[in-house]
Amino acid sequence: MRIGNVEISSVASLAPLAGITDRAFREVCRRFGAGYGESEMVSAKALSFDDKKSKELMELSDNEHPCGIQLFGNEPLLMANAAKLAEKAGADIIDINMGCPAPKIANNGTGSALMKNPKLCGEIVSAMKNATDLPVTVKIRKGFDDEHVNAVEVACICAENGADAVIVHGRTRQQYYSGHCDLDIIKEVKQNVSVPVIGNGDVKDIKSAERMLSYTGCDGLMVARAALGNPWIFRILNEYFEKGIIIQPPSPEDKLRIMREHIELACEYKGERMGMLQSRKQIAWYLKGFRGAAAFRNEAGRVSTLEDMYGLIDRVLEFQKGL
Ligand SMILES: Cc1cc2nc3c(=O)[nH]c(=O)nc-3n(C[C@H](O)[C@H](O)[C@H](O)COP(=O)(O)O)c2cc1C
Structure with missing residues (x-):
């Protein structure tokens, strides 16, 4: 087009x-x-x-x-x-x-x-x-x-x-x-x-x-x-x-990696404080469908620093292993 x-x-x-x-x-x-x-x-x-x-x-x-x-x-x-x-x-x-x-x-x-x-x-x-x-x-x-x-x-x-x-x-x-x-x-x-x-x-x-x-x-x-x-x-x-190929969505690990890269980019452009504040909803959307999503998405509403997000990612990954 x-x-x-x-x-x-x-x-x-x-x-x-x-x-x-x-x-x-x-x-x-x-x-x-x-x-x-x-x-x-x-x-x-x-x-x-x-x-x-x-x-x-x-x-x-x-x-x-x-x-x-x-x-x-x-x-x-x-x-x-x-x-x-x-x-x-x-x-x-x-x-x-x-x-x-x-x-x-x-x-x-x-x-x-x-x-x-x-x-x-x-x-x-x-x-x-x-x-x-x-x-x-x-x-x-x-x-x-x-x-x-x-x-x-x-x-x-x-x-x-x-x-x-x-x-x-x-x-x-x-x-x-x-x-x-x-x-x-x-x-x-x-x-x-x-x-x-x-x-x-x-x-x-x-x-x-x-x-x-x-x-x-x-x-x-x-x-x-x-x-x-x-x-x-x-x-x-x-x-x-x-x-004509049907591909699957990324693995849970890859989804979280993509999310991390996305939010890091947002922080690069807006500064960490504003970047994280405005990214909370984005993080919550990425976590949809994960095991334990409701609680993790709640947590996403409180992240303020990249470190907070890295910690959240570790906990989400750990929790998926319990399946
Ligand atoms: C939160 C939100 C913000 C939106 N902001 C805009 C906007 O700034 N400009 C615009 O043309 N449409 C805006 N839209 C409409 C979307 O671009 C789109 O037309 C609509 O959501 C239907 O597409 P979808 O079913 O794929 O969501 C917005 C929609 C939502 C839900």
Whole structure:
């Protein structure tokens, strides 16, 4: 799949997850073969105030390209300026958030609320395309609610205004992340636009990925929640779709080694204190499925240093031997 002039070499990519898809996690997912990763969403308005935290969210590593930076906002001029900053920060793709359901985002007219105003969606895409040479993508939902299912309309307007790909999460804003992901709407979008369509929602294994691809005809996939504590899902999907091989997840020892390397990387980028604080949930996700997981995941909520994590890893490994 190509998004504009960017070649995406595998079928599944890492979806943006606020507070989660930081540089370290994206790097780990890319190592396991994610086609590309996306930053956490970055506020165009905050960037216009030169906000330090927002600028930090756009920091990329050399070895994670191609990588997308996702922007949110509803003012074409601010979004265009933010696109220039994202380009300067080294993004390969710029994605526009048209799906975030959180009240603090949608009640401001940004994220999923943009879908209520398809004309504005087109204006934002057009302004950003004029501001940058990079491919611009949009990440939309099925619609705002069941009474306003307009993914096809929004996708068409965005494509007419120059969007280079459309990512569709098959749920409405009203559904947040519950209920089922509607593959029919993704199929409909695919049938109505000529740019690549990336299907998103509930892809968690080979079966669900195969169904998303074959049922909707989409060009690629984005995986979000199923990658948490499970970055090797990209290798599992790639091996299957590229070679027809079904591989097993890593051994418990390997999972813990991958977790250790991931969290060490997070600490390298954020400093140990912040890195560990923000990694507690990641550690808990990695420990899912281990023997004694409930207690160990509780412990994960209290780790403050790398030493704490190394101790936890030793105890988890020791406990597995008791099987
Ligand atoms: C905690 C969390 C944070 C998210 N943050 C973002 C975000 O910053 N930008 C975005 O476009 N989508 C965001 N999403 C939505 C996901 O990218 C994805 O569309 C959704 O989770 C459905 O995919 P999945 O079933 O593979 O999880 C977020 C989802 C969750 C659960």
